Amino acid sequence: MASIDELKRRIDLHQLADRLGLKQGKGGDKALYHSPHHPDKHPSLSIYQGHPKYGTGWKDHSGDAGGSCIDLVMHVQGCTVSDAMKYLHDAFGIPYDTPTNSAPAREKSRCDYIAERSLGHAEKVRAYLTGRGISDAAIDAAIKAKTLGYNDYTSSTKKPGEVGFCGPSAAFIVRPMNRADVVAVDMRFIDPALNGDVKTQTQGEKDGHGWTADPRKLARAQRVILVESSINALSIDTCAIPGTAAVSIRGIGNAENIDFSFLIGKQVVICMDNDAPFPDGHHRAGHRPGPEAAWTIYERLTALNISASLVEQSDWIQDLADGANKTAPINDVNDFLLMRDAASLAKALNTFEQWLIPGMAGNATHKGKRRVYLPEHDYALxxxxxxxxxxxxxxxxxxxxxxxxxxxxxxxxxxxxxxxxxxxxxxxxxxxxxxxxxxxxxxxxxxxxxxxxxxxxxxxxxxxxxxxxxxxxxxxxxxxxxxxxxxxxxxxxxxxxxxxxARNAANFVGLAWRDGALTVNEGPDCYFTDAEKQCPYHNLTFPSGARTDARRVITAYQHTFKENAAAIPLVWALGGHLKAMLGFWPHITVQADKGAGKSTLIKRLERSIAFTMFSGQSLQTEFRLLTSISHTSHPVGWEELSARRQEVIDKAVGLLQENYQYTVTRRGADMTEYLLCAPVMLAGEDVPVRSLLGKLVRTTLTGKRGPLLPDDLPRFPVREWLEFLAGLNKREVLDHYRALRERCLTNSRASGADDGALRMAGNYSAVALAWHYLCEFAGMDDSEGAFFHDLLAEMNGHIAETSADREPWVWILETVLSEIDGGNYKHPYTFDMVDGEFCILLRTGHVMDHIAHTGSLRDKWNGLPVKSDRVFKKQLQQAGVVVGTKEVERRIFMRRVPYLTPISLRRLEAFGLHVSVREDLC
Structure with a gap:
């Protein structure tokens, strides 16, 4: 079958509207269409073709509907996505077999076969469910959504009446949220006596998955009612409550297992079974399984900031015709439907507990164990x-x-x-x-x-x-x-x-350690005392999607700039979450000339992985710099740092030095904690990071621009990527990093004595490690696109071009030689031959004093990592620019000046340092 994107490209929406029987108003080809679901005096459905604001698609202005050609078929015919695609294939003569779908089909599981067989006989379940009070409309919707069927399997090795014999049953097909594959089939036996009085049986996964009759209805619903069993969910659908869907958790054991994040933004009503307390003598005497499961669900939903209410069940009492058993409770939703009617059930589901502590009554209606102990003075009020x-x-x-x-x-x-x-x-x-x-x-x-x-x-x-x-x-x-x-x-x-x-938490957005295990922590999982200031991603939920999207995104970034110039920052950004295992992560500089595509690439990167690029205007103070890199391993970006004041640049560089690993600081009267650890992308034409060269990697975009990234490129599935990383073993990750580091060092142009270059190789090895795991995650070969080859080339070019810039003594001499050329250096110095080499002779102490006490050089002094003449002199000797092993003495302007350090001018040229020689001092 053709892909959705292909159908969108090939089908004209006006032709589709005509084939669907939509009536067009007056006005020619651009006229609106009448809505298919209600009479409208004036046409209310628009079709757009390349509209500057709405693009290509349709919009029904009389309701909240719109979208693509597939959505239009679903809107008119009320069918599923699969049925809509089949209609489009048939209506427009598009062949089902297309060369674009070359992926092998997934091998069918046992659950798939059971589901297919059950769906083929789905109509046979109607009689049983009708007898349970379920309406035909609810049954039809579930059958149409392929979540309900009929199974008549019987075991050939068991006898009727034995457990495992099975027999006719209603089959509830369970699919994960937002996926079409079958993970389980729940069978509710029509005659449990045939199966040894066992009422239900599950084939497939039980934990972590719920059931709903119509996933599309659930997606649209504003209110969701949670119940224990699937037949209870169908009972709620029978009530046809507007804007409401029902979800079965498939047993109270799933109260702690289901990921309820799909309910975010919806109002949730919890209606578990109204179980009576276990009798005295039972090992769980006084406990009520259904209500206690409701308490667990309530706590989990509240932790996700989802509003939840408990249904008031104190008046769920059987009303028997003979007047007997007046105090017997109604156990579940389906029993309530059978004993009363759909209207009464709908009213009951809209009657909520009003107690301050949900699940804990303050009057005589309380049964069983209390949820929390209240002393007499509290309970009295x-x-x-x-x-x-x-x-x-x-x-x-x-x-x-x-x-x-x-x-x-x-x-x-x-x-x-x-x-x-x-x-x-x-x-x-x-x-x-x-x-x-x-x-x-x-x-x-x-x-x-x-x-x-x-x-x-x-x-x-x-x-x-x-x-x-x-x-x-x-x-x-x-x-x-x-x-x-x-x-x-x-x-x-x-x-x-x-x-x-009560819960344990970690104030960290990204991959973090919690209770000794790696976990994916998002903004809503954190408990900041001042969230907006403490973390730039305090409300971030990571983009989620299919793993196949990861490959599309990576491949697109490899093509948009040559030599993987755009893929390197993508891999760097996603790999930043490895910091929890490596203990460090380098920053990155994106260098590009004007018009090279830097801004366009960064904006697309922001969309692809949901990272934030801070403008230079928002980074004017140290506090703003600090708050932009706190409590996260998700990358952030600083735009045009070089355009800021030197004071801001110095503070920014100091913070970047600290969050290469992580640092804790506290600010304010309340001593609010800030954990500095976010990897930072520095973008601009000239990024001022000389003192950071050992703690960053780079990519250069100039001259490498290729085709633009496609507009329909999906977002990278960051959530799934982090879950993949959380499943890795820290020791194995570190071992793999060491192996890659040795490989990078082997291919590095740096000598073993160049410590700065060795650290740079370690930084690029971390990016190579991220590439390896990304390939494993996306199902790619790590040789695709020659990423590792281009990364090594960038590393060696970076090492070669920054050999001088990595040494603080170079920065100091560069400043002093400039002062000498400008006539601003007042301390004694001279030029002379020493041991056969022409040298400049000066005192290292004078050099440091000049920089420290010259007002115009104050910012440079503040930014220097070396402020001691002893360390400065030692670095000169280690660099091999000092001639001889002893200090010398010379007469300068009629004064004898001892303890001069001779520095070879020839050797300085290798580091790009030059000075004008004064002949009167020779």
């Missing part, structure tokens, strides 16, 4: 606090109306938000986060998570220190507090729940 989705009230008094024995509460407004949780968080120290060592000094904070009207279903979280917890000033940042005294009392009760959502 607990019942007064009542919550709504984004509001909290307080019962001021109970009144008994005339001729009534029932007391009626009188409510007062407490605060304009709901406290979803108050949890204690142990944040790992910087050393533990970066190295994986046992944490000896974690920081303990309190995370207050609330729901406010202005943020809808997204929870808002603030981190408080111990002494801030009872300061209402911090709570007022969420919203209004009308009863401060009662609010403070409420907070003191919520303190008892700090253990419920």
């Amino acid at each position: 607990y019942w007064r606090f009542r919550t709504h989705l984004d509001f909290t009230r307080y019962i001021t008094r109970m009144e008994r109306k005339e001729d009534s024995d029932v007391e009626t509460p009188t409510y007062g407004d407490l605060c304009g938000f709901r406290v979803a949780s108050l949890s204690r968080v142990a944040v790992a120290s910087a050393s533990s986060t970066m190295t994986g060592d046992v944490d000896q000094a974690p920081n303990v904070y309190f995370a207050a998570t609330v729901q406010t009207p202005r943020h809808g279903s997204k929870l808002t979280r603030k981190v408080m220190l111990d002494d801030q917890l009872h300061n209402n000033t911090h709570w007022l940042k969420f919203g209004p507090i009308w009863k401060p005294a009662e609010f403070s009392r409420m907070v003191s009760i919520l303190e008892r729940t700090a253990d419920l959502g």
Whole structure:
């Protein structure tokens, strides 16, 4: 079958609209079309061809729909993506077999065969599900989405009535979110007696995957209801609640296993089974599996800042016709549907618990073990606090109306938000986060998570220190507090729940160590006390996608500039997350002349991996520089640093020296912690980083420009890449790095005595290591595009061109020789022959004094890593530019000047240093 991109290119949307039967209004070829789903007096569906704002596509202005040719078919016919593609192939005569799809087909699993067989007999399940109260509309939607079937398998080795015999069953096909492959098939037996009274059985994976009848409906839903079983999810679909989808977690064991991040941005309702407590004598006496699973899900959703509510099930009581068993509870959603009706179930699902602590009743309706222990003085007031989705009230008094024995509460407004949780968080120290060592000094904070009207279903979280917890000033940042005294009392009760959502965390965005294991940490996983200042990526969620996208992105970057000039910064940026295992990561400079494509490449890189390039205007102070590189291994960029003041440049270089590995600093009256560790991309025509040459790599774009990156290039799957890195073994990574370093040193032009060049080779080896693992991740051969060859060429060119710039003594002499040529050097010096070589003779102490005490050279002095004449002289001797082994004495302007160091002018020329010789001093 042709790819989606190919169908978009080949199909004209106007022709498609005509074949779909859409009626076009008056006005010729550019006229709008009438909407297919409701009568509209004026046409409301537009088709765009190369529109400057909307591109090529369509938009139904009467609703929130639009997209490509495939979306138009789905919009008109209400079908799936697969059905839409089949329609387009048939309607336009496009062959199914295309040469673009050369990848081998995935081998079918056992679950695939069971799913195919079950879908082929799906209609047979209707009678059973109808008997369970499920509507035809819900059954049809599930069958159409290929998530529901019928299986009549029976074992040839078992007898009817034995466990494992199976028999006719409703088959629920389980697929991962946003994927089409089958990972499991859940079977619910129509006659459990045939299978030894075992009601359900699963083929495939159980943990980590939920089930929904219609994934497209789930993607569009604003509210999602979580239940235990798939038949309960179909029961909710029977209610046809607008904007609502149901998801089955497939058993309470999955409460801790499913990744609920797909629910971010949605309002979640939790409705687990209404289980009665285990009886006395049971090893779990008093426990209620369903409600306790609901508590676990609530805590996990709250940690993801997802708003969740528990359904009030205290009045789920059976209403038997004979009047018996009036206190027997209704166990689950499907039982409720059978005993009542769909309208009653819809109403019940919209009735939420109003207790301050979700899952813990404050009256006689409580059953089984309590979620948290409250002492008598707290429990006596607990019942007064009542919550709504984004509001909290307080019962001021109970009144008994005339001729009534029932007391009626009188409510007062407490605060304009709901406290979803108050949890204690142990944040790992910087050393533990970066190295994986046992944490000896974690920081303990309190995370207050609330729901406010202005943020809808997204929870808002603030981190408080111990002494801030009872300061209402911090709570007022969420919203209004009308009863401060009662609010403070409420907070003191919520303190008892700090253990419920207690968790260990790491304040780090990227690949970090947490509890001794590598983990992928995103912005929402962090607990910063001042997030906007502490980390540039405090709210970042890494781009996610298929692994096949990784290969497309890498290949495109290899082609857009020759000699892998664009691929090197891409590999460098993605490899920065290896810092958690290597302990260091180099910075990078992107050098290019005007018009070479530097800005275009950087903007595309920002889009591809979601990294931030800071403008020079935003880097005017040391504090802004510091906040841009804190608490992350995801790269950042500094644009045109050379255009800043020298003071800013010196501070920037100093910070880059520190975050080559990592450094902890604290600022402000509150001693807020900053972990400096982000790799930095320095872009410009002339990047002033002479003192950083041993801590960076480079790429040069000038003269290497190729074809532009395609507009439809997908984003790199950074999330999956980090998960891949998290599965690596640190020792194996280090061993592989050492092997690559030896290979780079073997091919390096530097001598073994050049320590600076050896370190540079180590930096390029780190990029080579990232390339190796990227190839493994993307399914590429590491020889593709000759990346390693071009990286070695860049390394050797970098080493050769910076041989002089790497030595601080060169910078010092360069400055002093310039001062001598300008007539500004007031200390004694002369030119003479020493041991057969023409030399300049001066005192190293005079050189350092001149730079230190000359006002115009103050910035240069501040930026020098060497400020001692002893170290300066030692470096001169090690470089071999000093003639002889002894200091000499000469008469200069009628004065005898001893302890002069003779420096060969011929040898200085090899380092690019020159000076004008004064004949009156010869």
